Structure formats: C-alpha cells, structure tokens
Amino acid sequence: MTAGSEEIVVSHLTKHYKKLRAVDNLSFTVHSGRVTGFLGPNGAGKTTTLRMMLGLVQPTAGTATFGGVRYADLDRPIRHVGAVLEASSAHKGRSGINHLRVICSAAGLPRQAADEALARVGLTPAAKRKFKGYSLGMKQRLGIAAALLGDPRVLILDEPANGLDPEGIRWMRDLLKALAAEGRTVLVSSHLLGEMQQLADDVVIIAAGQLIRQGPVDEVLGSMTGLSQVRVRTPQPAELAAALSEQQATVAALPDGALTVTGLDAAQVGHAAFKAGVELHELTGERADLEQVFLQLTAGKAGIR
Template sequence: MGSEITNGEIVVSGLTKHYKQVKAVDGLSFTVKPGRVTGFLGPNGAGKTTTLRMLLNLVRPTAGTATIGGRRYADLADPMAGVGAVLEASSAHKGRTGRNHLRVICAAAGLPASRADEVLALVGLTPAANRKFKGYSLGMRQRLGIATAMIGDPQVLILDEPANGLDPEGIRWMRDFLQSLAAQGRTILVSSHLLSEMELLADDVVIIAAGKLVAQGSVGDIVGNMGDGGLVRVRTPKPDELIAALDSATVARQDDGALVVTGTTAAVVGEAALRAGVALHELVTERPDLERVFLELTAGKEAIR
C-alpha cells in the first residue's frame, strides 16, 4: 500500500465546535480501531458531519484535536494514500464524466490517469465511465464517491451516510465491500442514522447526541449491556387464559393480537402454556436491537438545537 500510516487509528480528543448559537460538537472524545468497521451513530443534527469534517481539516475546531495514525489530516504528506473520505453524494461537476472527475483527482494526487480506470472497475462503474455526472443515479453517485476515496488506496476510509439512496442490492454491495476492506486491516468509519443497516455492517459503534458522546463499544457489548432482559413474543388463540397462567410476568397486547411478555424466558412461557392447555402459534425470544438501545440512549437529547 505504500502508505505512511501504518496504524490507522483515529483518535478524537476533546473535539469542540461552536457556531454562533449552537455547540455543534461539545468536548467529544473517542477512538476508532483499525481492522474493524465502526459505525458513527447519532440523530440528525447530533454533530456527526461536523465531527468528520473537523477530522479531515475541512472545518476548524473551536477546541480539541483529531488525529489519524497520530497525525492531523493537514500534516499528512500524502493524504490520499492515508485517508479516503466520502462526504457528499453529489460531489462532482455535473458536466464532467465520471472518468474525468477521477482523473482530476489522480492528477492532484500525483497518480497516473490509469488509476481512475482501476477504481472505476473496483466499484463497478466502468460501463458508465464516459457518461456525464448529471446522468448518474444516486447509487452511481455513491459508487463514484467511493471510487474517489479509493484512488490513493487508503489505509483509513471515512464515509458519511454512504447508504443514502442505495437500493437493497447496492447496500449489500457496500456492506461486503467495507467489511472486506476492514478484513484487510484498514480502518473504516461510517456515519449513519440507519440503525438496522449498522447492526449488520458495524463491529463497533460510537453513539453521539447533541454533540456529546453517549456510548462507545462493540455492537454486542452495547446491545447486551443496555438490553433490559429478554422479551418474548407469543401468539395464541386463547390470549386471556395464557395471561392468567403468566401471573407473575408483565404482558402487553399488541395490535396484531400477539402478546409481548417482559422479564421472562421463552421456556417459562412455553411451560406455562402447556400447564394451562393453551395452544401456541408463535413463540419467539426478541433480542434487544441496536435501534431500541439507540433510542433509549438518545432519548431526551434534542436533535434540533
């Protein structure tokens, strides 16, 4: 890879950005480890984009530091080889072809124009290489953004909401692509508000709200720690009799007729049903998911400040 960054760890320390009225980012600290996909989560307006832009020397921090492999972005001798970033879906001149867009960046990075064709192939855009950017679909634009970021074969990849506008196939492609890059030992930091997607994609998560850190850790830890015991979903033609048999547990009826039992296990519910002679049509243990944990963690933190 020939990159000057050998250990692509991202360290954000006390990062702060004040605009006139708003503390967009407020004393934020976290680390992002190489070899893993890290999801950067937060409600809209939490300060995700501002944080990423400060990390990349595009926005000046009011206080604090952000380093990649121990250096500030502006101090990297060859930034394209160290870090690739995708920040806006539509960041190309409308009248320029995809290939020429990439060639412009190749020239700025001192790379041969042939590298443009390589990254086009990498993201599957070769058939559209000579089409103008205004004719690209949202999914093609996202792919071109990733191709742009991959020009320098970077050790660290930073993506802001890359799943926006992708169809299911595109999202699957993105997931496989990012996970294979992480498996090569690269650092992948992906911001998103799509939690179900993040649960499939990320190894670690950093959750922020109102410009502050709320939680950081592996997806398993975060979900495991925050889950409030098990939830059991059960469906039966005789709900009243089952509720009577489950006297010690909290039961909630759902609109579709199913019951949600809190604070117990599927085994206990099944045995209670057997004793009461009630037939069960469905019996599922529901694990708390990232979305519920996320909503719990960020509840009460105003998204619009």
C-alpha cells in the first residue's frame, strides 16, 4: 500500500446545540507523515469534531478539509479517508471477511482488498469466524481493516485501543506508526495518555470545545517547565535543601532518601550544590509527562458549556 500527501485542515469549526457550544471556533492542522493525538477531557467536543470532519454532523460554522477538499466533495471518499468512530458493527452471522467484501462490493473495490486489509490487521486466522464470536479487540481490528480497504491517505480513529490487551495496544501503535511512515495522515483520539506519548508525533489538546494547545509532543512537554523536576541524591540533604531554597526552588524528600527539586533545572541544581560544597551521588532531570501536562492545561475547564 502506498499513499500521497494529504493534510487535514480544521478552520474555525463550530457546533452549537441550542444553548450548548459543543465545539467553539476550533482550528488546527494535522500533518502528513505523522501521527497526531487528539486529546481532551470527556465532553470536550472531540467526537463531535470528528463527526463534523466526516460530514456526519452539520457544523454551525467553519470547515474541515482533506488536501483542501471537504469530505462531502471528495471523489470516492473511501480512497481518501478511512475512519473508525466506534467498534466495528456488522451482521452477527456474517464472517469478518464477508463483512469486508460487502463493503468492497458497495464501494467498487476489488475483492482482494478485503483479504489484504484483514491480513494487515492480523485477522486472517479469524477471517471465516462469525462476527458474533469476535471479542471487542477483534471488532476494533475489523473496523480498522474496513477503514484501510480503499488504501486511504488519511486515517481517523476514535479511541482505537478500546478493548485491546497490552499486546494489542502495542500492535496498534506499531501499525499506526507504520501507516504514518508511508506518508499518510493519522489522527487518533484517545484517553490513554501514556500510550499517546509513545505513539504521537504531534498533539492537539482541546477543552470545552476550544483549542488549548497544539504542536509536536516534545515541544508541548518542553513548554511546561514548571512541571519539570530534578531528582538528586546526596549525603548532605539538609545543606543542599538550604542552598536550593536560597534559589527559590521547592525541595521535597522522597521515601528512598532522594530529593525532588522544582523550579531549577539539573544544571542549576548542580551549580548550587557545587557552590555550597555539597557532594552529589545522583542528579537527574525529569521532564513532565503528557498526563501531567494534559491535566495542567485542562484543569478547571469544563468538558461542555
């Protein structure tokens, strides 16, 4: 499978439901060749945004385009955009492979596309099993297989790891990274922030329907310097704590005898220790993780308004 370049551009997307602003003037770009994590608290407007992007919900204002074209205006959209907004739904008595072949027939795709997609998601051994016997994780894989049938340049997934065990989550991560490496545009909504930190190249964080932060993961994490800490170990903890307090740093003792320092970076802590004549046995900078940054950025922001 090969793919061309096709960015997603969301521009001033807005959705009002009577007095509720589910999505409020939201703009962001999802770049080709990268995995972008779409993050937000429950009720933040993520699913509504994805549905507007795919033409399933009519926006109050704004647009979403794929390579400059709205989804509704795409010629044979299955070849441009593959999407999974919930676990795959299929006739309970139909096998996985027949479910995909029905889609191929309706979309004018060759039958072998079903076999190729099923193989890509690792469901070939269960190809002839009936859908009613599939686990939730298998249904997720079947949904992704359906999204890949048209060899799309864009893939949009809403909570794709639901129902997957740790091995399945790792498989999902490897698959999405491989798809992005082929030049595809991959947008993934998820509540698994630890997994998103491993998977995503970029993040778009929203709350109450509004954009809170977007950019490369490393850049977003690096911007929250107030959440970063330094771990330090010394046989002279009282002397070091006193020296660091003079630098307006916050020092806390850990159960293992080490100290955590907030407000200074590792080089500044080391310099303060040197000036105070304090011996150090460990000095490690610990940057905030995505969960800490997410909670800080969305703190106090209601999911819906």
